[in-house]
Structures are given as structure tokens and as C-alpha cells.
Amino acid sequence: MGKAKVKRASTSIDMTAMCDVSFLLLTFFVLTATARQPEALTVDTPASTTKDKLPDSNVGMITIGDGGKVFFGTTDQQVRVKALERMSAKYGIGFSQEDYDHFKLMENFGVPMSKLKGLLALEGSKRTDKGVQTGIPIDSTENTSNELYYWVQNTRLAAEEVNKEKESSDKNFVHPGPLKIAIKADANEKYPSVNQVIETLRNQKQNKFSFITGMRAEEK
Amino acid sequence: MAELNQDSGKKGKGGKVRSKKNGGKVDLTAMVDLAFLLITFFMLTTSLNKPQAMDVAMPDKNKVKDEPQPDLLTADNRSLTLLLGSDNKVSVIYGQVKNPIEGPTTVGYGADGIRKVLLEKKAYVPRVAGGKDLIVIIRPSDKSTQRNLVDILDEMKIVDIKRYMIAKISPEEVEVLKRDNIYND
Numbered sequence: 564m565g566k567a568k569v570k571r572a573s574t575s576i577d578m579t580a581m582c583d584v585s586f587l588l589l590t591f592f593v594l595t596a597t598a599r600q601p602e603a604l605t606v607d608t609p610a611s612t613t614k615d616k617l618p619d620s621n622v623g624m625i626t627i628g629d630g631g632k633v634f635f636g637t638t639d640q641q642v643r644v645k646a647l648e649r650m651s652a653k654y655g656i657g658f659s660q661e662d663y664d665h666f667k668l669m670e671n672f673g674v675p676m677s678k679l680k681g682l683l684a685l686e687g688s689k690r691t692d693k694g695v696q697t698g699i700p701i702d703s704t705e706n707t708s709n710e711l712y713y714w715v716q717n718t719r720l721a722a723e724e725v726n727k728e729k730e731s732s733d734k735n736f737v738h739p740g741p742l743k744i745a746i747k748a749d750a751n752e753k754y755p756s757v758n759q760v761i762e763t764l765r766n767q768k769q770n771k772f773s774f775i776t777g778m779r780a781e782e783k
Numbered sequence: 784m785a786e787l788n789q790d791s792g793k794k795g796k797g798g799k800v801r802s803k804k805n806g807g808k809v810d811l812t813a814m815v816d817l818a819f820l821l822i823t824f825f826m827l828t829t830s831l832n833k834p835q836a837m838d839v840a841m842p843d844k845n846k847v848k849d850e851p852q853p854d855l856l857t858a859d860n861r862s863l864t865l866l867l868g869s870d871n872k873v874s875v876i877y878g879q880v881k882n883p884i885e886g887p888t889t890v891g892y893g894a895d896g897i898r899k900v901l902l903e904k905k906a907y908v909p910r911v912a913g914g915k916d917l918i919v920i921i922r923p924s925d926k927s928t929q930r931n932l933v934d935i936l937d938e939m940k941i942v943d944i945k946r947y948m949i950a951k952i953s954p955e956e957v958e959v960l961k962r963d964n965i966y967n968d
Binding site (some may be wrong): 575577578579581582585588589592593595608610611612613614615616617619627745747748749751752753754755757758761762764765766768770771772773774776777778 | 808810811812814815818819821822825826828829833834835836837838839840841842843844867923924925926927928929930931932933934936937940941
């Protein structure tokens with residue numbers, strides 16, 4: 564009688580609010596994360612101590628790997644379509660609206676112009692099969708046989724056009740400058756194939772470009 | 784508090800089985816754990832996935848054929864030529880290739896190899912060249928790989944060499960590599 568009971572504090576906490584917040588954040592990150600498209604050519608880039616990040620847009624990416632195969636891709640979908648329109652005129656190969664829609668979604672590709680239509684007709688998952696994409700033809704000339712030369716040139720022109728258009732229609736749009744060219748080459752790729760790409764770029768006075776590298780902690 | 788269907792602890796009091804009240808609270812701990820794990824995952828993958836870009840600038844190309852490319856005239860005591868060979872080796876020549884002041888010496892990449900040479904020359908050159916700094920000429924051979932080139936460019940940044948260029952290798956320089964047995968497939 565008269566014994567005061569010590570009220571024991573509960574050990575569990577109400578997690579409802581915490582749960583709400585964490586799921587809100589989770590949703591945000593899931594939505595902002597861009598789904599990684601399967602790469603047509605996987606390369607193992609060399610590491611460097613460079614800290615500069617590659618921008619998300621306005622980049623033309625040349626991938627070199629698998630014994631000198633060259634792939635090309637652009638970050639912006641509008642630019643992709645415009646570039647293909649120009650290439651179609653240049654090489655006299657017509658593409659249907661469906662082809663354009665497929666091409667718009669393609670991160671990168673590596674086939675000659677003559678085989679591009681066939682590639683676009685394939686199902687998405689089959690495009691990355693072995694032996695389907697053999698690389699974009701490249702040589703040391705500036706003729707139509709050096710298809711990479713024209714892909715880069717037309718993509719640069721297309722990017723300029725798209726950016727101009729956006730600038731005039733959208734007041735808040737800031738022109739990001741000329742298209743940035745990045746070279747993503749496999750670490751074990753021999754220099755001649757890399758050099759050929761560099762020379763192709765230099766032939767059109769694209770003297771500045773970036774090498775894509777992985778991360779490495781600085782050795783002290 | 785945050786548990787569902789808690790045991791009342793006083794079983795069979797008075798022999799009357801009380802039906803427990805369903806309701807209210809669910810234990811959210813596991814759910815929150817999972818959510819935070821996923822948040823961490825997505826946060827890291829979005830920011831760490833971005834590749835690094837190493838900017839490179841090449842000189843303007845002289846497009847007129849037949850016109851001999853002007854030879855690079857650099858002071859002998861300022862220029863260090865790096866010939867990138869096979870097997871992850873570099874041949875270092877201080878001065879002219881035909882008439883070197885020092886070298887050619889074969890070194891490896893990394894802190895113990897090329898960086899030591901670069902640091903030493905970076906300190907040495909201004910003393911002999913009247914305060915002017917070192918010029919590094921990088922000449923990748925056909926047997927070198929992309930990793931070699933990126934490594935060398937990275938060293939330029941680490942050692943903080945302001946003047947460097949990537950140039951074509953000449954047959955004489957290939958001979959140097961062959962002689963030193965670093966021109967293998």
C-alpha cells in the first residue's frame with residue numbers, strides 16, 4: 564500500500580515521421596538518378612587524380628575499345644535527332660520517323676552509316692549483342708570514308724543549332740558554349756587507334772577535348 | 784509503444800481471455816533501416832557515377848600537305864622528351880634526341896619512376912636556363928597504351944608542369960626505344 568511504482572520509459576520511439584522523411588528522400592533520389600542504359604561497348608578507363616567532372620549535357624562522347632572499335636554518342640536527345648538528319652542528308656540514306664525515335668533513345672552506337680538502319684530496326688536488347696556493332700569507320704582522311712569525322716562535325720553543328728534555338732525561345736536558357744568532346748578509351752588500348760581519333764578531331768580544329776578517366780586517390 | 788500485438792504480460796488473470804485490441808502502432812524500425820540504406824545507395828551512385836574528365840589541348844594542325852612541319856625549336860637545356868614505350872616504361876631524354884645532355888634512361892611510371900625525374904628536372908632547369916621553366920614533350924609510341932598517356936598527363940598535373948605537349952614520335956626515337964627493348968607488342 565502506498566508503494567509508488569516507478570514508471571518505466573518506453574524504449575521504442577515513434578518512427579512514423581522519420582519513415583515519412585526517409586521515404587520522401589528516397590523517392591527524390593530514385594527519381595533524380597538516371598537509369599543507366601546498357602553500354603554498347605564497355606571499356607575500362609584508366610585512373611587519374613583529376614577531379615573535374617564531366618558535364619551532364621552538351622557532350623559528344625567517343626568511346627574506343629575492344630581493339631580499336633570506335634563508338635559515338637551524344638548526351639542530348641534533340642541533338643541526336645538533328646545530327647542524324649544531317650548525316651542522312653550527307654550520306655543520302657533516308658530514315659523513317661520510327662528510326663529517328665529509336666535513335667533518339669540510343670546512348671551510343673558503333674556501326675557504319677550503311678548498317679545504321681538495320682541496327683535501329685533491331686530490338687533494344689539485341690543491339691548490344693556481340694558482333695552486332697563493329698565500330699564506326701575511321702581513317703586519316705577527311706573524306707566520307709571517315710564517318711567519325713562527319714558524325715562529330717554534324718553533331719557539333721546540330722548542338723549549336725539546338726542551343727541557339729533554345730536560347731531564342733527560352734529566356735532563362737544560358738548557351739553552354741560549343742559541344743564538348745570527350746574521349747573514353749580503354750586503358751589497354753594502343754596509342755595508334757587513340758591517335759587516329761585525335762587526328763580526326765584536329766582535322767576539324769577541335770583541338771580541345773577531354774579524356775574520361777576513373778578515380779584514383781592521390782599518392783603522397 | 785511501436786509494436787503491434789503486444790503481449791499483455793499478465794496471462795490468464797482471472798481466467799478471462801481478453802481479446803487483444805488490434806491496432807495502432809506498427810514497428811517501423813526495419814522499414815526506416817531499409818529506406819536509409821536505399822537513400823545512401825542512390826545518393827552515392829548519383830554523385831560518384833559521374834566520370835572524371837581530363838582536359839587536353841592540342842596545337843592547331845598545319846593542314847597544308849608537302850609543307851614541312853616546322854621543327855620544334857626548344858632550348859636544349861630546357862626540354863625533356865618522354866618517349867612512351869611498351870611494358871609500361873618511359874624513356875627520358877634531356878636535351879636533343881640525337882645529342883642528349885642526359886639519357887636516354889628508362890624509368891617506370893608512378894611516384895618512384897617518372898615523378899622523381901620530373902621533380903628533379905623541374906628544380907634543375909630554371910637554374911641552368913636563366914629562370915625559364917622546363918618544357919616537356921610527350922611522344923607516345925605505337926606500342927604505348929592509353930593508360931600510359933593518361934598516367935603521364937596526370938603526372939604533369941601532380942608535378943605541376945605548365946609547359947607540355949603531345950607530339951608525334953620520329954623514327955629515330957623509335958630506334959631509341961627498340962634499342963632499350965621497350966618497343967614490344
